[in-house]
Amino acid sequence: MTLTTESHPAVLAAITEGCAALGFAMSCDLTTGQLLRTLAAARPGGRILELGTGAGTGTSWLLSGMDAGATLVSVELDEAVAAVAAEHLGADPRLELVTGDGAALIDSLAPGSFDLVFADTWPGKFHHLDQALALLAPGGLYLIDDLLPQPTWPEDHASSVTALVERLTTDPLLHATYLDCSTGLLLATRLP
Template sequence: MDDSPQRFPATLPVLRAAALDAGFAMSCDERTGSLLTVLAAACPGGRVLELGTGVGEGTAWLLDGMDAASHLVSVELDAAVQAIARAELDDTRVTFVTGDGGEWLESYDGPPFDLVFADTWPGKFTHLERALELVVPGGMYLIDDLLPQPNWPDGHGAAVDRLLAELAERDDFRTVRLSWSTGLLVAARVG
């Protein structure tokens, strides 16, 4: 069976070209993106949080699955790469936040989210507890890049192992690991 996506966001080619021009090599894998679209579509009228906008490829996949009543908050530290997303994804359903994801998580006092996609260190390797607190009961938490990547720093594999072990021990989430795409974990909040 071919597991490549059959449908792509219309903005994806422009975002990919912009990422290449900017030298940005950490964009969302298209299989992960296709899962993001499905998860966002499963939350009609939902609230979605993306930690790590990058140039907006993951954002485009999320928007592709969201209905008109859904809203996405996308947080990115690097203003230059997020500027690409802001320019190409002119969509009233998304609010872009430029700043440190950890600081944003610490200060956020709004309503929780139906889907949290942690595609950067904050919300995954730091501030994990806070990110999980922001998932509504029945909501989903998704992380990627759990299989060895060429850009991993020394010792990062041990950090991934610790993260996976910590998530597996939680009673308030049910998790599934997928050796697919870049290595994913999907968790559903049960409590």
């Protein structure tokens, strides 16, 4: 299926150029981006958290789905890639970009205060998972990508991914669905 240019976030091409200039190849793909937009649009006035901004590709998809009352906090450790996101998205008043460790941000946030979390880095996936899940309000959504094997994975990473999927799909506080598409997605919702 082909998407028209107009259906992408307007700023995506510039962000993609910024990624190429930096050699940054960890941005989310088109399917995940579209899903992020859909999920954000399903939460009018929603409070959204992205763990791992990267250069802002996923952030731009989230913003393109959000209404005027929704807000997004996104955190990135690497200052160089964070600068690309800040350059292209930083003027959006709905967005708070944090440069720093996602684990510290998770620890600083109030439990139950987010309607959608896109966990796309180590904290919120492979550590600080319980703390990040506790940030979800009842009915809140938790999306993870990059669950399918990739050539860049460290040697022991596959077992960590298996444990993560097992943990999320057996949590009695969640309904979780593994989606065998894109880079391997898992979407969970926190039960009331």
